[in-house]
Amino acid sequence: MTRAMPETDRLPHALYRAEQVRNLDRTAIEECDMPGIELMNRAGSVAFRALRDRWPAARRLTVLAGIGNNGGDGYVIARLARAAGLSVRVLQLGDAERLRGDAALSCLAYRNAGGVVESYAALPRNTDVYVDAIFGTGLERAVEGQWAEAVKALNLQRAPVLAVDMPSGLHSDTGRVLGAAVKAGATVSFIGLKQGLFLGAGPEHRGELSFSALEIPATVYSREILSLRRVDWPQQVELLAPRSRLAHKGDCGHVLLIGGAPGMSGAVRLAGEAALRAGAGLVTIATHPQHASWLNLTRPELMVAGVDCAEALDPLIERADVVAVGPGLGRDAWGRQLWMRAQALGLPLIVDADALTLLAEQPLNRADWILTPHPGEAARLLQVGAQEVEQDRLQALRLLQERYGGVTVLKGSGTLICDGSQRPPAVCSDGNPGMATAGSGDVLTGVVAALRAQGLDADAAATAGVCLHAAAGDQAARCGERGLIASDIIAAMRPLANGIEAA
Structure with a gap:
């Protein structure tokens, strides 16, 4: 049996650049018989559990979904939240028709379960927790237009925000704010901890941090030399x-x-x-x-x-x-x-x-x-x-x-x-x-x-x-x-x- 990376309460000490995490993800999919949609479902499930643990009294959820795989994770969270009896709204940023691959499958699964997708116009006030599933780890350019408006609106709300993998607008490698970045109450990161969560503005924007390797085999990690070491006393x-x-x-x-x-x-x-x-x-x-x-x-x-x-x-x-x-x-x-x-x-x-x-x-x-x-x-x-x-x-x-x-x-x-x-x-x-x-x-x-x-x-x-x-x-x-x-x-x-x- 292939040994999976162990899940622990402590954060790992290995940190990676975004490109390295994408390589780990691709290796798990192509060489370890782990379909991308399975990893996406695991990520959404882990994030939803983290949300329930962090804010157990929350009953009304608003998910802001982008058009990449990060948005796909958001759709999984929304589907699981509806199944758990929570009131859920999904606000799509960008054209939903541009969703591809696993993200499109996750959106379809949410719709087939009775979920409704709305185009983003403004944030609803009657929300207990917002889910930031707008951008993933590949963001390199400044956040502008409707995207920037949504990020700034999130930061003005009193309700807490759960960031999926990375707070949107934060550079995964440097922790630099790309024009505007979400200030999350908590962040759940997957597969490999991104070094930007610990650099620059990362500690200011990530909130309480948790991590899951999504049961990826330990052998996959031997392919990448960590780019930074996390140390503590x-x-x-x-x-x-x-x-x-x-x-x-x-x-x-x-x-x-x-x-x-x-x-x-x-x-x-x-x-x-x-x-x-x-x-x-x-x-x-x-x-x-x-x-x-x-x-x-x-x-x-x-x-x-x-x-x-x-x-x-x-x-x-x-x-x-x-x-x-x-x-x-x-x-x-x-x-x-x-x-x-x-x-x-x-x-x-x-x-x-x-x-x-x-x-x-x-x-x-x-x-x-x-x-x-x-x-x-x-x-x-x-x-x-x-x-x-x-x-x-x-x-x-x-x-x-x-x-x-x-x-x-x-x-x-x-x-x-x-x-x-x-x-x-x-x-x-x-x-x-x-x-x-x-x-x-x-x-x-x-x-x-x-x-x-x-x-x-x-x-x-x-x-x-x-x-x-x-x-x-x-x-x-x-x-x-x-x-x-x-x-x-x-x-x-x-x-x-x-x-x-x-x-």
Whole structure:
């Protein structure tokens, strides 16, 4: 018997481009004796179950159907809803005569079951749930005309929307909004998770996400190399093995943090405490003499050294395993000389904040560092606008890694990680908007530096660090996203790092 892909409550970690998913679909149909109409019926059935589970009290359904296979899925949902006793209206966008193949068969089956198809003119108000079955995964051009009107009308309704496979108007590969895109309350994706659901505006538009492989045989998936990896903390926590009973602080890594110009001491202080909470045995902060004497008053476990010139770093560097530079560094003469000294070191390096801006002025490529830019810093590094970075974050990530080497972490909604190897880049599916707060990136710098100091290689430290940081942010947001501060993320980190609390 051919083994099917298992159905689980957790989302798969493999992500694909739209073209790859179409290839998987075609292989299942042509080589595995799985008729397209059977797959369409399965997709509609899965989507209808998801709708009933998510909104069990819903009794009135409106399905917006396009003229492709996505519309065919919508007709299956409508037919099943009528059979379950729900009140159903189907609004057809585009000429129903253009329906072909399996989509036409699904429309016919709905009509034969007594269903009525109306041409779209406006959305009915008396609806409990709308079903977005307008566009599938192949959309490349901007949504215009009646299609755009329907999408915008959906977004103005108070009733929730279930998106079938992809929210209409969202690019399946980049997560870019193509003129207008549906903001769904939930999305059900089939066969292969589309990477655009995790990139760009994808997390904003998809709502609650679920997935079904539609019982496609596991062998089919061996034909396609995934284009992106989804990573999260439950997967990454396994990298942190229990400590030896004989461990001492020297075994757990010594992090040197360089930063904290006058008026910006908080950034490097946050990074230092985050490094301790992520398990570093020792943390030294090299900072401006103006505030070195009091920087660790509220966290005495931090060692602090005032440095007034680059040469003053040398004795600190001799004791360190990993150096992180940038939080609050500034771009004046003091910060510049420390940056020049840091990049000349032979130690593993984490580069963030002001150090990234200085790097953009004099680009350098090296293999043993981790760069952690946000979109604005990435734009400076690539000499483009921030909007261009956000339009295709995955492409920007690859360009950054090629230009500067090492491991690149592109922060933001769906933080991305790439080490330039044959292994696909990774996207973190954890995290929340509350983490868009001052100091959050400095916390990430400390976390990544600590994991690197504890022996993880650069890619593993970056990936695990991003996921731990995001999971801690999600724990902190249980009290609400608004008002979340960077210190809340640090406070949530310790139980997660020890596997005591699930993400």
